[in-house]
């Protein structure tokens with residue numbers, strides 16, 4: 234197994250298509266049992282996987298991914314090829330069945346053999362407090378109903394006053410890279426505080442702007458809604 238592992242990699246991604254190599258296995262002999270590999274990435278990822286070397290078939294008995302001491306979980310992803318078609322013997326899910334005596338082996342050598350996860354909640358859920366700024370954190374689960382408001386609040390304003398309105402946003406999954414635009418409204422009219430979220434999961438982006446109250450005085454309704462931009466994107470193709 235040692236020779237076949239030489240050149241295997243651990244990779245991370247935030248869209249499931251473009252992958253960064255986080256670790257490359259050398260030719261150190263592997264005598265069986267668990268081998269710990271420490272990853273030095275500081276970038277956060279929503280996908281992680283093991284990819285076989287050019288001569289490798291996978292050949293793993295078990296694999297686990299951790300962030301610190303937290304074992305990561307998510308949607309399991311494994312390559313479909315199975316050695317000699319022995320579905321019940323060498324399937325890729327053997328790598329996560331908790332049994333060190335069951336092994337995965339792909340149908341042929343090379344990087345088409347992979348096993349990993351699309352991680353729940355961005356793996357180690359990203360924490361925006363590392364950024365500058367202050368305020369309460371609001372978690373919103375949005376529906377697939379573009380244009381529908383998903384948050385609103387009535388606030389009291391003074392006339393002809395600048396108000397800074399800002400939020401930080403991240404999608405907790407990849408969602409096929411669908412761009413989403415977040416739009417603030419005041420009393421039903423969109424204001425100039427709006428921008429597109431990152432289409433990639435787990436990437437925080439600040440959306441901020443200044444709204445002048447003009448003649449408005451007293452309570453106004455501040456509302457946040459979103460639009461998906463997939464129709465425009467298709468049109469542009």
Ligand SMILES: [Ca+2]
Nearest residue numbers: 294327332335
């Ligand atoms: Ca196993």
